[in-house]
Amino acid sequence: MKHLITATGLVLATQAVAETPVLNVYTYDSFATEWGPGPAIEEGFEAQCGCDLKWVTAGDGAALLSRLRLEGEGTEADVVLGLDTNLTAAARDTGLFAPQTVSADYALPIAWSDDTFVPFDWGYFAFVGNAEDPKPANFRALADSDRRVVIQDPRSSTPGLGLLLWIKAAYGDEAPQVWADLKDNIVTVTPGWSEAYGMFLDGEADLVLSYTTSPAYHVIAEEDASKVALPFDEGHYLQVEVAGAVAGSDQPELAQAFLAYLASDAAQSVIPTTNWMYPAVTPEGGLPDGFTDLVTPAKSLLVPEGDVPAMRDAALEEWRAALSQ
Amino acid sequence: MARSPVAVILGGAVALAVAALILGPLAAVLWHAGGAGWPSPSDWSAVRFTVWQAVLSAVLSGALAIPVARALARRRFLGRGVMILALGAPFILPVVAAIAGLLALFGRNGVLNSALAAFGLPGIEIFGLHGVLLAHVFFNLPLAVRLLLEGWRAIPAERFRLAAQLDMPPGAVFRLIEWPMLRQRMPGVLAVVFAICLSSFAVVLILGGGPAATTIELAIYQAFSFDFDLGRAATLAVLQLIMVTVAALLALRLARTDGMGAGLDRPMAIWTDRPGLRVQDAAVLILTALFIAAPMVLLVIQGLPALVQMPAVVWSAALTSLAVALASTGIAVLAGLALALPRRGLYDSIAMMTLAASPLVLGTGLFLLIRPFAFPGNHILAITAVVNAAAALPFVLRSLAPDLHATEDGFGRLADSLDLRGWARLRWLILPRLRRPLGFAAGLAAALSMGDLGVIALFPPPDTATLPLQIYRLMGAYRMEAAAAASLLLVALSFGLFAVFDRIGRHADT
Structure with missing residues (x-):
């Protein structure tokens, strides 16, 4: 039974x-x-x-x-x-x-x-900073400024790769020079988004590579309007x-x-x-x-998916060469 | 039991299992890739940088550990026990927490730079090779001190008494008594620190300040994730293994194993003291205490406010982590004992290999091996416990082996003449004399397993998490404050586990 x-x-x-x-x-x-x-x-x-x-x-x-x-x-x-x-x-x-x-x-x-x-x-990749600080309006102005930025490694992070393609899509053959000029602004390169964003919140850097939507988190979840994304006039990578x-x-x-x-x-x-x-x-x-009320870029940049593999390999070499010196 | 056939067979079986755990997954990745790949020029520069920073880190940590360990060995002061215990802390700190603590001290808004600015002095920049070395010394100096301290403890106090009777100057004491001990222990210490720093990943990248500070582990990550070139990833993983194995074998060769001779186990007393020595020891100890304690205190200050409103998932993750940590402690201590008892250098080197195993290659290989039979995600906690235990093995061995050698060298003949063999020898001679290193080893294994993100990051289970994984999830969801509080909880639990085991060992003074 x-x-x-x-x-x-x-x-x-x-x-x-x-x-x-x-x-x-x-x-x-x-x-x-x-x-x-x-x-x-x-x-x-x-x-x-x-x-x-x-x-x-x-x-x-x-x-x-x-x-x-x-x-x-x-x-x-x-x-x-x-x-x-x-x-x-x-x-x-x-x-x-x-x-x-x-x-x-x-x-x-x-x-x-x-x-x-x-x-x-x-979403759009963007540099996020504090509302009261100076806001460079493009990569060249950022490179000329004394702003300290923290970015992510393109080999291990999605935003890091996004920035690589962003600069490549916006500047083409001049991308290596842009990276070379940015070198003294880059505090460090982190393996992932979290470490970079945490360092920015702790005041280790003035700007962090993130998304135009990041300030929305602080507004909605923390009622804090002090974080803003910087609009860049060469357009933002999508x-x-x-x-x-x-x-x-x-x-x-x-x-x-x-x-x-x-x-x-x-x-x-x-x-x-x-x-x-x-x-x-x-x-x-x-x-x-x-x-x-988030920043809405005037121009969207996006590398056609078929061009991504070749372009990112070339851009990675340029990035490494410029920042390793 | 030592060198009995049973011990050799048991040790051999464990060594084989460890080797299979490391090499099996590597072979699986190679097989899946259809062969090895050739590293790119940038991979080679990553290899060079990795070795260079690991050598510097090992030499710095080892050299600085000598005065600290000696001062701790010969001084008795209020808080000495606490200091020895606290020395275990940096080493077991989770990487995220340690970086946060170091940045709170040395970073742009850190205490040091604020103080410098207050006096109108220029600030210091932590990012660069010096930042990497600073972090590695912070992690490994305390470990080196603890390992060397055991060395000083193993010198019979009678030697120092004799030196005092002969009115030997400090130089002669060092040359005749301390140097032989260092000669024996230091190669092992250097090899361990070298191996740890060889596979260091996040610390080097974040504090190194850019792609010039690329390690082999990141090159593996790139080959795997960015290029999906499994063959190249496997080749790099093999390179890393070879380097650590060579370092381990070199250390074994250099470490002469002539014992100190046996004494009467009296506690070491202060011998002929000199005012100069007293000042030197005090300065060394105060500086070390500040260097170790400051980042930890700052971590507590950062994490404390959010501790009260921590999400419930953090607590359940903490319980999961505790269970995983205790399981892997049991495995690590038993396996470590089995590997140590036969006193074979080969077993020692096999255990050292686990230090060099790339988590990414190990995890991927395990995935390929397990996938045909089961869904790895469903057994991820068990897999994590085993892998963490393997990762703790080198430290378990490193702390057990010297005392085991000393015991056998000092008392082995007496035990032989008493026909004390097998289980009885283990029970009455070896285990009682190993209680201190056993406690230390268990504490390290538990804390390391608690704090290690490990393979679970590769197969994150949606319905559960360990505490380190939960911290990454909180950070990924913008909840940095909650993550800081959870890190503090993780540090407290890791350190608590370490302290409990270590205390059990140390209070078993014979």
Whole structure:
């Protein structure tokens, strides 16, 4: 009798598992933490999909792509969320992604047409400083000033790579000279964004490489308006974060449904105050208060994804040569 | 038990397991890459810089440790016990916290520069090679002092009494009594510090001030993450392993293992004192105490305000970290004892290899090895405990081995003549005489495991976290104050673990 009960229980349990499909979404760590958009998006999507959304995390966007490349065809990922426009070319080359079918009224500063990746948020890289301090209006003025800046290493950090491409996109062949002029302003180079931002808050530097949206965090979460992003007149480099469905997924419909949910108002309205980036689709209620008076660059810079690999290798060498002297 | 067949087999098995843990993942990465890659010119300059700063850091830490350890060994003063205990602190500080503490002291808005500015003096700049060396000395000087202090303790007090009776000048005492001990211990100390600094990553990059201060670990990171060139990453990881192994073997060769002879275990007393010596020792001890304590005090001041409003996840992460730390302490101490008992240099070198294992290559290799059978993310806490235990092994061995040698050299013949062998020899001769280093080793292992971010950063589990991971998450979510408070909690817990184990060991004076 006891065995029968156990057996019945097992059968029921197996059926319950079989009835609840699992959607594995690979993302970067900070997306899925309790402060990130992860919990709200998981709850919202599970309420409508009758599925179990499972986050699988890697350190950052680059680590996410590495993980996917390591796993290859055998990956258990159904969706990969958190690659950016500097990684999409390499991600596309893996051939692991399926076409996407989402259509939305994107509020991106550039026209978006991509048959593979769905954008879910975006932002501009910028130098963030204190409101009362001098504000150089471009890289040359920054280099001429006595402002101390802390930046991130392009080899280990997304903003660090963004700055490399920013200067390369704005100055082309003159980029090495710009770096050489900036050298005496750069206090140090940190492995990641967190260390740099922490050093700036501790007063170790006047400016830190971050995002135009960073001041919104201080306004909304801390009611502190003393942090501002500096508008640069050569334009700001754009970062668009995207998600894509994996071709080998055993849940292709769910994966597409998740991509559609990501572009929906429910998900997009969560993004600004959790990921501290602009939502890809403007929420029905508009942007939160702290986002409306942010610096909006006159010009968006973005290297076409196909040009990124060659350009970043050249730019990295220039950066290293200029700063190592 | 020492040198008994059982000990040799057990030690060999543990050595094999450690070697497999380090080399297996490396082989997996190489296999996945389809062969080794060749480092780029910039990788080579990273290798040169890494070795250079590691050599300088080791020599500086070792040289500065001599006067400090000697002063501590021959002076009795109020707070001596506290100072010896506090010396363990910098070494076990999590890297983020240590950098924050050093910047609070030496940074632009730091205490030192504020004081200089108040007197109208020009400020100092911490970023550069000197900043890297400063940080490495801050981390490793106390470790070197602790290891050398054990050396002074191992010199029978009767030697110094005899020296005093013969009215030897300090120079002669150094040459005849202290130098032979240093000759024996210093190579090991230098090798450990060299190996630690060889794989230092965040400290070098942040305080080094730019890409000129690129270490092998960052080159591995670049090869792996930026270029996705696994072959090159593996080659660099092999290079790092070879350098540490060579350093370890060199240290073993240089360290002559002629014992001090046995004494009556009397506590060391002050022998013929001279006013000059007294002033010198006082100055050395005060400077060291300031250098070690100031960054820690500043950390406390920074973290304290936010301590009251820490998110609940921080507390649960703290519990998780405690469990991981205790598990890896158990593993590290047992494995360390098994490796130390047969007294074979080879086992020692194998343990040293774990110092040079790149966390990125180790983690990736483990991922490749485990992935066909299980989802590594589901077992990340167990994996972290094992990897952290392996990382603590060199320190466990380094603190156990010299006392074990001294015990065997001094009492081995007596024990042999009494036919004290196997378990009985371990129980009645070796363990009682190893209690002090065992306590120290367990404390180090626990604290290091507590503070190490380790492999968990590569597979961060969404539903749980260790305390170091949680600190990075708080920082990544702009919550720098909460992160500072959590760092303080981490320091307190790491140090608490260390203090408890170390106290158990030290209060077991025979």
